[in-house]
Amino acid sequence: MREVRELGADVHLIDTAMSGFDGIVAAYAILGDRPCLVETGTATSAPVVREALGRLGVGAEDLATIVVTHIHLDHAGGVGDLAAAFPKAQIVVQDTGARHLADPSKLMASARRVFGPVMDELFGELLPTDAARIQAIGDVGSVDLGGGRQLRAYHTPGHARHHLGLVDSATGDLYVGDAAGLYIPDEGADARTGLGPGGDMGEMMPGTPPPDFDLDLAVASLHRMRDLGAQRLLFSHYGPISRVDDSLARAEEEMRVWVEAVRDARRDGAGRGAEFDLDHAVAMVRDRVKDRYAGLAARPEEAAKFEGLSSAAANVSGIARWLEARGE
Ligand SMILES: [Zn+2]
Incomplete structure (x- = not known):
């Protein structure tokens, strides 16, 4: 059974097990009055995420929102499958990416050109989502988590044009997607802080793929995120890190x-x-x-x-x- 890790304040990390690997692609569930899933993982990971949400007590009718930081297939590939499995969930995405979730044909064609024959094994097929269920966010927006708690969304391009950073109003957790690259915790790192013994940080690597990478936009987004005053970063690759300013500066x-x-x-x-x-x-x-x-x-x-x-x-x-x- 794949990892589901409690991070405090009703937040849970779900290991989506991309290509069968542990610890590379995370999704997050924020429970409460209006349960929310941040990131879906790939389409091939959808059954893993669905099972994990079930273990957390989120039934088919319960999930209120699915938010993706951006539409790359390791983050949003499972949107179509999970939208079908959770029919009441609204799908939240940055404006530039919204039409690709409604009609993934162009996105899938370009991914096939880049990845070739390993495409199906890596990602599977992003299925379309009814456009009426998609909420597009421009520069800023928010997701209602219930009980006065919100996830505030900020456009943070650079890694991708359609990238959002998301801050939990109750905890100060900042979902960084790929805007700060990858965080690879040391072995034996603390489950909630991502730090090794003695408070050491693990490794950080950049995520600067074509076609969108833009250093100026990426740095401006890192500064925007730094100014949000977050308490902890939650990386999609992979997990939490509590040294916010150090990590953003390192990124x-x-x-x-x-x-x-x-x-x-x-x-x-x-x-x-x-x-x-x-x-x-x-x-x-x-x-x-x-x-x-x-x-x-x-x-x-x-x-x-x-x-x-x-x-x-x-x-x-x-x-x-x-x-x-x-x-x-
Ligand atoms: Zn990614």
């Missing part, structure tokens, strides 16, 4: 280091008169950043799981695309 640093490394790799190629070579750039960037993740290098299986979810090649190509568009 910015990670992005800047990677962008600088890709910029240098592009200049190196241009200096030799060569076309931009992704494999060469990935090798250069990997070499440049490897010392930053020494802790993870000692845990090769863990590193491989996260590499499968958010690869160095995807991050480098997202950054290269952004630099290219700026003529850098």
Whole structure:
């Protein structure tokens, strides 16, 4: 049975077990008068999430809201399946992503182009949701959790155009989606704070995939999130971290280091008169950043799981695309 972890104040982390892996893609349930699911995981994870919600006592008629931080398939791929399984739930998404949940054909076609034949195994098929059940949020919005509790939503583009950060008014928990990259807790980290013994943070990696990654927007979003005064961050990949300012500052640093490394790799190629070579750039960037993740290098299986979810090649190509568009 997959992990369902109590995080306090009626919040529960659900391991969606993407591709059968533990501890890489989380969804969260906020219970109360109006139970809310934050993130669905992939379509292939929908049965896992449904079972977990059942264990938490959320019946088919009970779920009030499904919110996704953005529409990438590891976060929103299960929306169609779960909307069908929980017929009273309203679906909340950033405005730019809303039409793709109602009609996923374009999103699925572009995902098939990117991922090819492993697509079905990785993500499965995002099914359409009745447009009448979708609530689109522009710059700010809110989700009623019942009992005066709210989830306040803020547009936080950079990783993706259609990205929202969400703050729980009762706890100060901030659901960061992928706006701050990935958080990989150390082995034996505290279940609710995400910190190791002695208060140490785990590893952080950037999430800068094509086609949307934009450093300026991403940094502005990190600053917007920092100014919300959150008490804890809840990462979709993976779990809680209570050192809010340190993590957001580290996320910015990670992005800047990677962008600088890709910029240098592009200049190196241009200096030799060569076309931009992704494999060469990935090798250069990997070499440049490897010392930053020494802790993870000692845990090769863990590193491989996260590499499968958010690869160095995807991050480098997202950054290269952004630099290219700026003529850098
Ligand atoms: Zn993600």
